[in-house]
Amino acid sequence: MYSISKISSIINAPLLQLKEDALIDQLLTDSRKVLFPASTLFFAMGNASREGSQFIDELYRKGVRNFVVDENFISAINYPAANFLKSANVLSALQLLAGYHRRQFSIPVIGITGSNGKTMVKEWLYQLLQYDYNIVRSPKSYNSQIGVPLSVWQINAANTLGIFEAGISQPGEMEKLQQIIQPTIAVFTNIGEAHSEGFENNEQKIKEKNKLFSGAEVLIFNKDMPGMFVSNPSAELFTWSKKQDATVLIKNICRQHDQTDIDFIYKEKEQRISIPFTDEASIENTITCLCVMLYLKINEKVIKARMLKLQPVEMRLQLKQGINNCSVINDSYSADINSFIIALDFLLQQQQHSKRTVILSDIIGSGQPSNELYARVGNILHQKNIDRLIAVGNEISGQHAAFKQIPETHFFASTDALIKNFHTLHFSNETILVKGARIFGLETLIHLLEQKVHQTFLEINLSSITHNLKYYQQQLKPGTKMMAMVKASGYGSGSFEIANLLQFHKVDYLAVAYVDEGIELRKAGIRLPIMVMNAEPATFDMLLQHNLEPEIYSFGILQALENYLQQSGITQYPVHIKLDTGMHRLGFEAADIPALSEKLKQQRHFKIQTVFSHLAASDDPSEDDFTRMQANVFLQCCDQLRRSLGYDFIKHIANTSAINRHKELQLDMVRLGIGLYGVDSNAAVQSQLKNVATLRTTISQIKKVNAGETVGYSRKAVVKKDSMIATVRIGYADGYPRVLSNGNGEMMIKGVPAKVIGNVCMDMTMLDITGINAEEGDEVIVFGTDLIVSTVAKEAGTIAYEILTGISQRVQRVYYEE
Numbered sequence: 115m116y117s118i119s120k121i122s123s124i125i126n127a128p129l130l131q132l133k134e135d136a137l138i139d140q141l142l143t144d145s146r147k148v149l150f151p152a153s154t155l156f157f158a159m160g161n162a163s164r165e166g167s168q169f170i171d172e173l174y175r176k177g178v179r180n181f182v183v184d185e186n187f188i189s190a191i192n193y194p195a196a197n198f199l200k201s202a203n204v205l206s207a208l209q210l211l212a213g214y215h216r217r218q219f220s221i222p223v224i225g226i227t228g229s230n231g232k233t234m235v236k237e238w239l240y241q242l243l244q245y246d247y248n249i250v251r252s253p254k255s256y257n258s259q260i261g262v263p264l265s266v267w268q269i270n271a272a273n274t275l276g277i278f279e280a281g282i283s284q285p286g287e288m289e290k291l292q293q294i295i296q297p298t299i300a301v302f303t304n305i306g307e308a309h310s311e312g313f314e315n316n317e318q319k320i321k322e323k324n325k326l327f328s329g330a331e332v333l334i335f336n337k338d339m340p341g342m343f344v345s346n347p348s349a350e351l352f353t354w355s356k357k358q359d360a361t362v363l364i365k366n367i368c369r370q371h372d373q374t375d376i377d378f379i380y381k382e383k384e385q386r387i388s389i390p391f392t393d394e395a396s397i398e399n400t401i402t403c404l405c406v407m408l409y410l411k412i413n414e415k416v417i418k419a420r421m422l423k424l425q426p427v428e429m430r431l432q433l434k435q436g437i438n439n440c441s442v443i444n445d446s447y448s449a450d451i452n453s454f455i456i457a458l459d460f461l462l463q464q465q466q467h468s469k470r471t472v473i474l475s476d477i478i479g480s481g482q483p484s485n486e487l488y489a490r491v492g493n494i495l496h497q498k499n500i501d502r503l504i505a506v507g508n509e510i511s512g513q514h515a516a517f518k519q520i521p522e523t524h525f526f527a528s529t530d531a532l533i534k535n536f537h538t539l540h541f542s543n544e545t546i547l548v549k550g551a552r553i554f555g556l557e558t559l560i561h562l563l564e565q566k567v568h569q570t571f572l573e574i575n576l577s578s579i580t581h582n583l584k585y586y587q588q589q590l591k592p593g594t595k596m597m598a599m600v601k602a603s604g605y606g607s608g609s610f611e612i613a614n615l616l617q618f619h620k621v622d623y624l625a626v627a628y629v630d631e632g633i634e635l636r637k638a639g640i641r642l643p644i645m646v647m648n649a650e651p652a653t654f655d656m657l658l659q660h661n662l663e664p665e666i667y668s669f670g671i672l673q674a675l676e677n678y679l680q681q682s683g684i685t686q687y688p689v690h691i692k693l694d695t696g697m698h699r700l701g702f703e704a705a706d707i708p709a710l711s712e713k714l715k716q717q718r719h720f721k722i723q724t725v726f727s728h729l730a731a732s733d734d735p736s737e738d739d740f741t742r743m744q745a746n747v748f749l750q751c752c753d754q755l756r757r758s759l760g761y762d763f764i765k766h767i768a769n770t771s772a773i774n775r776h777k778e779l780q781l782d783m784v785r786l787g788i789g790l791y792g793v794d795s796n797a798a799v800q801s802q803l804k805n806v807a808t809l810r811t812t813i814s815q816i817k818k819v820n821a822g823e824t825v826g827y828s829r830k831a832v833v834k835k836d837s838m839i840a841t842v843r844i845g846y847a848d849g850y851p852r853v854l855s856n857g858n859g860e861m862m863i864k865g866v867p868a869k870v871i872g873n874v875c876m877d878m879t880m881l882d883i884t885g886i887n888a889e890e891g892d893e894v895i896v897f898g899t900d901l902i903v904s905t906v907a908k909e910a911g912t913i914a915y916e917i918l919t920g921i922s923q924r925v926q927r928v929y930y931e932e
Contacts (some may be wrong), residue, residue, distance in 0.1 A: 225297025465639025475550030476507030826872020
């Protein structure tokens with residue numbers, strides 16, 4: 115722990131106000147993730163759309179009393195019990211503190227960088243070395259300018275080895291991370307295209323990544339990497355290669371069905387390891403781990419035994435539909451205190467059920483005495499308002515007293531014991547987090563909790579949605595609000611699952627098409643204001659009951675709602691006025707504004723929240739004159755309405771395309787739609803977005819079809835040569851368009867495109883997989899990162915919106931966060 119006065123001197127931040135010289139052991143950068151407020155120091159970092167200091171009120175109410183603020187923070191008068199440190203740069207202050215903390219420990223530290231494979235190598239090194247060291251490591255992939263200091267802050271006196279990732283996206287970043295991690299052992303995984311946008315060329319990227327290695331005793335890397343060079347001449351080089359002299363020379367790689375044998379020479383001795391993987395990335399990452407173990411002088415027999423037992427690294431939290439209307443979060447891959455906290459934060463994002471259950475195994479290798487470890491776990495569960503704990507393992511089961519604050523607890527010595535008593539636990543209408551070390555085999559429990567569906571599912575990457583949201587937020591002018599469109603079940607990606615995420619990241623408004631969509635969100639715990647775009651008189655009662663805000667687009671709907679509000683004795687109900695400036699779909703036209711102004715001025719039942727319009731062609735440069743005309747009409751109408759009403763309101767006209775193409779039209783608020791889901795018509799913007807939705811299925815059968823034979827209904831496809839045909843588990847009833855029949859569409863198998871052959875059936879589609887090394891049960895990508903949904907839409911002669919929203923509800927949605 116560090117006192118506030120000590121931290122003030124470490125980070126060169128004078129005390130703006132000192133109430134009490136508190137002791138700090140928790141660093142916080144996200145106001146939503148406070149755990150132990152009394153010992154927490156909040157670093158008030160802002161972004162393009164928000165000042166960091168705006169979260170101080172919320173945290174002060176939660177009991178946080180220690181803050182680092184920037185030069186823009188004016189007064190601490192409203193927080194009389196708080197301590198404030200003023201820094202010229204809050205992020206730099208966080209990094210200075212973490213760097214100082216690192217220097218208090220003389221343990222070996224492995225620093226890992228590279229374009230890909232950092233997290234995989236880190237997690238495998240943990241699996242391989244946990245028997246020899248008490249390891250502190252980056253949680254998940256905390257490798258950024260903020261993530262690295264939060265990771266390094268975890269080092270304590272019990273640790274004997276640190277393993278930390280370092281990722282950069284532009285020049286100047288790695289030098290700061292080096293000063294925080296200060297690695298003694300530097301590992302370079304590879305050089306690839308990831309995060310290349312901020313660099314002029316590969317040479318510049320390698321040069322920047324090399325800065326992590328200044329001061330390291332040894333540098334471990336693949337000598338065959340193109341363009342690789344080392345800028346730290348004093349470091350020992352521990353290299354591996356398949357084709358040139360190196361510390362470790364790879365002689366042969368032999369892939370079998372589910373295993374790879376790797377023959378290598380080290381110190382003139384030929385050896386072999388076997389690993390339970392066959393893909394190229396896993397092989398290279400494993401060799402990197404081998405080099406680290408050899409450098410650390412781990413016994414060769416131990417290395418061989420541990421390599422064969424390596425487990426896949428699951429780097430994401432999955433959210434699935436469960437039995438009895440439950441939601442199930444699967445994190446049954448590792449159990450350590452830091453990843454446990456991350457998983458709990460993901461659990462708390464979910465608002466669809468009021469009851470929250472945690473299934474937790476023994477936490478392995480913490481280095482803490484059991485009573486201290488589980489007392490901390492119990493406090494965390496209590497802070498997070500967990501309703502039920504189901505504990506698995508002898509160690510956690512021996513600590514009943516640590517969990518006395520949890521309303522309901524169950525303890526089982528093993529996973530088998532839990533499964534035998536599964537029926538007595540009565541899972542229903544709750545969100546369940548399953549978190550455990552892999553040796554407990556909790557994936558068996560996941561199978562019992564999951565809702566049984568067929569093998570086609572739409573995978574939604576919540577981390578990609580967060581990335582896309584933040585990208586568009588960064589394009590906004592200061593003070594501009596954001597409305598997110600979650601109509602049509604979030605463009606086919608889900609409703610409350612997406613809305614929970616958007617609420618967590620504090621968007622300002624949500625918009626749905628119909629009242630029942632808004633009701634579903636309210637029942638799932640969504641508290642954000644929600645605009646309903648197609649409110650009907652028959653639904654006014656439910657509209658008001660669930661505090662939903664209607665769009666008013668005609669005098670008819672205006673009068674009907676006024677009559678209903680009058681009968682109900684309600685005044686100042688929030689509504690949104692829709693103007694038609696050229697789309698000619700819904701809305702009041704310019705000629706209606708005088709009458710509309712008079713009507714609104716005379717009544718007291720409405721409060722105009724926003725006035726908006728829809729751009730017809732904001733994505734098309736050839737229609738920019740029309741877009742500007744629409745904007746001029748809109749602003750003129752808004753000015754008339756404002757003068758008549760005597761008060762101001764939020765104005766919004768910019769949709770996804772306009773956020774970047776017409777920045778001058780951002781006004782008071784923008785409406786983000788398809789861009790949130792990774793699709794933008796602007797190629798430059800598209801390159802900055804991440805894929806959100808991946809539609810996966812599997813091969814049910816493969817058969818050889820001879821030349822001259824036909825495939826599918828109506829015999830539309832005639833095989834011209836002997837071919838291999840795979841039938842996959844998706845058809846037009848699942849939302850795969852029938853127009854993609856007969857070679858119009860394709861899917862990906864093992865990274866290779868396979869054309870549709872014959873007519874798409876209701877539940878199945880046939881693919882020509884001739885020349886592809888595929889087996890029955892193999893995964894098939896219908897669309898995703900390598901075959902983007904826009905390409906599938908183009909093949910179908912439609913737009914991405916239609917493909918996404920057309921995915922049938924019988925296709926299970928699986929949500930995950932990296």
